[in-house]
Amino acid sequence: MTEQSNDEAPAAASFWRDPRKRQWIFQILVLALVGLLFAYIFHNTLFNLEKRGISTGFDFLDHEAGFNILMSLIPYDETYTYGRTFLVGLLNTLLVSAIGIVFATIIGFVVGVARLSSNWIISRLANLYIEVFRNIPLLLQILFWYFAILPLLPHPRHSIQIGELFLNKRGLYLPKPVFEPGFGWVLAALGLAVVASILVARWARRRQEATGQPFPVFWTSLGLIVFLPWLVYGLAGFPLSWDLPQLRGFNFRGGLGVIPELFALALALSIYTAAYIAEIVRSGIQSVSHGQTEAAYALGLKRGQTLRLVIIPQAMRVIIPQLTSQYLNLTKNSSLAPAIGYPDLVAVFAGTTLNQTGQAVEIIGMTMGVYLFISLAISAFMNWYNKRMALVER
Amino acid sequence: MTIKNLIAGGALLAAGILPVAHAGATLDAVKSKGFVQCGVSTGLPGFSATNDKGEWTGLDVDVCRAVAAAVFGDASKVKYTPLTAKERFTALQSGEIDMLSRNTTWTLTRDTNLGLNFAGVNYYDGQGFMVHKSLGVKSAKELDGAAICIQAGTTTELNLADYFRSNGMKYEAITYDTSDETVKGFEAGRCDVLTSDQSQLYALRIKLKDPKGAMVLPEVISKEPLGPVVRNGDEDWLKVVRWSLFAMINAEEMGVTSKNVDQIKKTTKDPGKQRLLGLSGIKGKGLKIRDDWAYQIIKQVGNYGEAFERNVGMGSPLKIARGLNALWNKGGIQYAPPIR
Ligand SMILES: N[C@@H](CCC(=O)N[C@@H](CS)C(=O)NCC(=O)O)C(=O)O
Numbered sequence: 097m098t099e100q101s102n103d104e105a106p107a108a109a110s111f112w113r114d115p116r117k118r119q120w121i122f123q124i125l126v127l128a129l130v131g132l133l134f135a136y137i138f139h140n141t142l143f144n145l146e147k148r149g150i151s152t153g154f155d156f157l158d159h160e161a162g163f164n165i166l167m168s169l170i171p172y173d174e175t176y177t178y179g180r181t182f183l184v185g186l187l188n189t190l191l192v193s194a195i196g197i198v199f200a201t202i203i204g205f206v207v208g209v210a211r212l213s214s215n216w217i218i219s220r221l222a223n224l225y226i227e228v229f230r231n232i233p234l235l236l237q238i239l240f241w242y243f244a245i246l247p248l249l250p251h252p253r254h255s256i257q258i259g260e261l262f263l264n265k266r267g268l269y270l271p272k273p274v275f276e277p278g279f280g281w282v283l284a285a286l287g288l289a290v291v292a293s294i295l296v297a298r299w300a301r302r303r304q305e306a307t308g309q310p311f312p313v314f315w316t317s318l319g320l321i322v323f324l325p326w327l328v329y330g331l332a333g334f335p336l337s338w339d340l341p342q343l344r345g346f347n348f349r350g351g352l353g354v355i356p357e358l359f360a361l362a363l364a365l366s367i368y369t370a371a372y373i374a375e376i377v378r379s380g381i382q383s384v385s386h387g388q389t390e391a392a393y394a395l396g397l398k399r400g401q402t403l404r405l406v407i408i409p410q411a412m413r414v415i416i417p418q419l420t421s422q423y424l425n426l427t428k429n430s431s432l433a434p435a436i437g438y439p440d441l442v443a444v445f446a447g448t449t450l451n452q453t454g455q456a457v458e459i460i461g462m463t464m465g466v467y468l469f470i471s472l473a474i475s476a477f478m479n480w481y482n483k484r485m486a487l488v489e490r
Numbered sequence: 491m492t493i494k495n496l497i498a499g500g501a502l503l504a505a506g507i508l509p510v511a512h513a514g515a516t517l518d519a520v521k522s523k524g525f526v527q528c529g530v531s532t533g534l535p536g537f538s539a540t541n542d543k544g545e546w547t548g549l550d551v552d553v554c555r556a557v558a559a560a561v562f563g564d565a566s567k568v569k570y571t572p573l574t575a576k577e578r579f580t581a582l583q584s585g586e587i588d589m590l591s592r593n594t595t596w597t598l599t600r601d602t603n604l605g606l607n608f609a610g611v612n613y614y615d616g617q618g619f620m621v622h623k624s625l626g627v628k629s630a631k632e633l634d635g636a637a638i639c640i641q642a643g644t645t646t647e648l649n650l651a652d653y654f655r656s657n658g659m660k661y662e663a664i665t666y667d668t669s670d671e672t673v674k675g676f677e678a679g680r681c682d683v684l685t686s687d688q689s690q691l692y693a694l695r696i697k698l699k700d701p702k703g704a705m706v707l708p709e710v711i712s713k714e715p716l717g718p719v720v721r722n723g724d725e726d727w728l729k730v731v732r733w734s735l736f737a738m739i740n741a742e743e744m745g746v747t748s749k750n751v752d753q754i755k756k757t758t759k760d761p762g763k764q765r766l767l768g769l770s771g772i773k774g775k776g777l778k779i780r781d782d783w784a785y786q787i788i789k790q791v792g793n794y795g796e797a798f799e800r801n802v803g804m805g806s807p808l809k810i811a812r813g814l815n816a817l818w819n820k821g822g823i824q825y826a827p828p829i830r
Contacts, residue, residue: 148605149722150583163647164654164663174651246678265679266637266662345635346682347662356680357664434642437664437675443642448665451576451643454604456583 141457156453157182163448165439167355178449185444186466192362192440193427193470199366200426201419204373211378222374229371235432237368242360242436249356252347260340262348265356269341272352278335285328286321293317357438361430369426373419380415381407412485420478424471431467441466516588516720516727517561517778525567528554529587532572532668535693536802536810537593537613546570549801550591553612553718556734556791557589560783565790574668576643579604582721589731590719593690595645600719607724609732611717612794614814614823616710617649618688620695623705625682630709634659639672639681641665646686649712673697676704687714692808730777737784739826740766741793743817748792755785766829784829794824 111117145152157179165172169187172180210222229237246265250256255264262269293316300311329336341351384407392402433440434447446463450456520526530538530550538548546568555565571587582590583605593615594600596608621627630653640646642665654661664681666672673694676684686694688710695701718735720728741747744763746754755767765771766784773781780786791797798815799805816822 145605147723148583149602150605151603162651164651164661166662166664174655243674243678246675246680249679251679346633347635347637349635434665434667435671437639437666437671439665443665443667447576447642447667448647451579452599452648454579454583454600456580 145457151453151455152457154458156455156458159453161449161452163452165444166437167358167439178453181449182441182445182462185439185441188439188444189427189430189433189441189466190470192358192365192433192438193430195358195362196365196369196426196430197423199362200369200373200422203366203370204422205377207370207374208377208381211374212381226371226374229367230375234364234368234429235435238361238364238432238436241364242356245360246356252343255343255348260338262341262343262351264347266347266353267356268354268359269348270352270354271338271340272350274337274339276335276337278332281332282325282329282335286325289317289320289324293320296320355438357433357436360436361433361438365426365429368429369422372422372425376415376418376422377411380411380418383414384410409485413482416478416482416485420475420482423474423478427470427474428467514724514726514778516724517730520561520588520727524562525569526554526558526561526589527569527571527587528557529571529573529578529581529590529592530554531592532574532670534593534669534690535696536806536808537689537693538570538572538591547801549613549797550593550716550718552738552791552797552801553591553731553735554589556738556787557731559786559790560730560734560737560777561779563780563782563786565786574643575641576667578643579606582606582719585721588720588727593687593716594719595687595714596717597645605722606719607722607728609718609720609728610735610826611715611824612735613689613716615687615689615714615716617646617685617712617714618691618710619707620676620684620686620691620704621682621707622679623703627682627707630707630711631657631659633661633683635661636683637662637664637681638683638685639664639666639675640685641669641672642667644686645712645714650685653711669694687716689716689802689808689810692810693802696807726778730779733777733829734783734787736826737766737787737829738791738794738797739817739824740829741784741788742795743819743826746788746793747796748789751785751788762828762830771830 142152158177160174161176161178161181162174163181164174165181165184167188168184169191170180170184172184207222207225210218211226213219213222249263249265252264252266255262255269257263260271293313296311296316297313300313304310339350339352341348341353388406388410389402392406397405430440431442434443437443441463446459450459453459528551530546530548533539534548536548538546538550541547551568551570554568554570558567559565561567571581573581573587573590573592578590578592578594579600581587589609591612593613594608595615596611600606601608619630619633627633633654638650638661640650640663647663647665650661650663662681664675666675669690672684672686675681677698684691684694684704688706691706695704695706698704718731720731741751744760744766746763746766751767754763755769758764758767758769761770767788768774768780768782768785774783775781777783792800795817798812802808802810803812812820812822814822815824818825
């Protein structure tokens with residue numbers, strides 16, 4: 097072997113004749129060129145910005161913002177910095193996306209299953225839903241829900257009242273829970289109950305695998321999770337009170353307000369994305385051959401068990417990758433928020449902050465970075481989940 | 491070969507990221523392409539809006555037309571780019587438009603941080619409030635806790651925060667992208683108040699389905715000098731825009747109108763008017779444009795007073811009084827350096 101190779105490569109040829117090394121050199125050269133190109137663009141941009149007298153750098157993040165934001169999950173007022181407006185916008189984007197993802201998934205699964213229903217009317221209705229909402233541009237749907245719902249709601253002075261709940265053009269006002277000392281115990285009890293339920297579920301599964309005897313896991317866990325915290329809540333002397341919304345002047349003060357912009361945007365995003373998810377669910381379920389169902393029935397599984405234990409786990413493998421991309425789309429689509437004045441990242445940071453500071457390059461860069469990061473994070477999570485599901489295969 | 495091309499292409503690309511500025515770049519570019527690309531609002535009656543024939547008209551539009559008349563002798567050589575408040579500065583910085591004439595307030599930050607130059611003031615304004623009459627509010631001081639509709643990317647957003655903070659009042663700002671949505675939000679009752687520069691309130695009010703149901707409160711809470719804007723570092727172009735506006739104001743002061751300008755040009759012995767109409771003095775040399783530039787502006791667009799009355803004054807649905815925008819010798823503060 098050694099002798100042979102010696103013969104075939106006399107004196108290791110010249111460096112340039114070795115295709116492998118040559119490849120490497122070219123790759124490095126191209127990479128260096130691309131790097132240089134980017135460095136040049138970067139430098140040139142900075143140079144031109146400077147020459148035009150456009151400020152650069154990230155100092156502006158420490159400057160006082162001086163404008164009001166309609167909704168914030170963290171403390172914010174005009175005296176906070178532009179850096180804070182970034183966080184406020186980011187959290188609002190995450191909130192509306194999270195709400196949208198939950199509801200789109202629920203609606204999507206229901207419609208997707210309904211689409212396969214043997215009941216003609218139900219399956220036609222589901223089909224109609226999918227066709228209508230998939231084919232109308234999302235922006236129109238957002239504007240529709242917003243400007244269709246608003247005029248129907250009453251002025252704050254004539255709010256619709258249900259118990260301590262008020263609904264008007266300014267939003268939905270709910271009593272806000274105020275946690276008093278001692279409430280920590282209730283939360284601890286809840287945590288304990290959840291952990292206990294998980295342990296019970298594990299034990300029950302192992303027992304069922306070993307002996308074949310089922311255990312009512314669902315009811316046991318429900319009992320635990322509901323009963324335990326209540327017990328502790330009572331023992332601790334009911335350490336919770338409510339801050340009730342009250343009409344004062346133009347609107348309600350106190351309580352917890354949900355603005356109509358959030359509602360309309362989350363609704364539009366959910367309904368629109370659900371139409372796509374429904375189709376994904378349908379195709380996922382249809383990808384599991386009917387023989388599987390028949391085999392499950394032959395083994396004596398009930399209908400619900402068949403769906404839960406046989407069909408869905410297999411359908412999930414088809415559904416999940418596509419679901420991921422719908423979640424990504426939904427998150428990105430939430431950037432249509434400025435159209436109806438929902439203060440998301442694009443409206444607050446890439447909108448007002450950009451306009452007040454004029455630092456387009458930095459701000460758009462940061463905003464794109466956020467969407468890229470969210471996208472990568474969601475797809476990383478989904479890949480992990482997908483791998484776990486895929487392992488079930490025997 | 492290919493690598494060379496690549497480098498050349500890359501360099502071009504990089505250079506193209508921002509148009510490189512030199513003193514006469516925009517004026518030269520405008521002259522060679524044959525029209526002025528002018529940024530205007532998306533539709534604000536009286537300032538920049540399309541009429542039923544689809545032509546842009548308004549006080550801000552007239553500044554664009556004056557510049558075209560000065561450069562080309564033809565006021566119609568303008569192309570318009572409608573821009574929201576948020577888009578306008580980026581459009582100008584990136585070279586998408588040659589000038590911005592879109593009710594834009596001259597402020598320190600904008601003048602110094604954004605790489606822009608304000609060419610003058612064509613309308614002295616101030617921020618005001620419009621409310622639904624049914625609320626029974628008579629003064630802005632009664633607005634504690636109100637929901638307020640505003641447009642994103644405006645000085646309005648900042649003034650509002652200042653005003654409420656200094657008066658110890660709270661408010662809720664609903665910030666829309668375009669003026670259409672702002673008006674719709676106000677009409678749908680999402681907010682109690684719509685705030686903007688006062689002139690724009692009058693303009694937006696006539697867009698409402700029921701203009702009589704809304705009223706403008708007496709308070710003016712800020713100074714909003716509105717004027718045309720160009721990019722930094724291009725003095726020649728800045729001067730053309732600036733003096734186009736000054737010519738309109740000077741013409742009003744001298745009593746030269748679009749109707750009598752031909753007559754005056756033929757007969758006048760007044761050296762001031764002769765200089766204005768390009769019959770004597772430095773003419774168009776300093777600005778590097780045609781000698782009769784001011785004559786063309788007056789003939790085709792009219793003087794400042796004519797443009798004002800036609801677009802926003804008594805000859806228009808807005809019926810705004812001259813107020814601050816009267817000439818300095820008629821009780822206002824409109825004043826232009828002399829043409830000599
Ligand atoms: N003068 C202020 C406000 C300018 C402004 O954009 N006002 C709104 C009033 S609602 C407007 O004109 N909108 C018309 C549009 O977006 O096309 C500024 O320069 O920031």
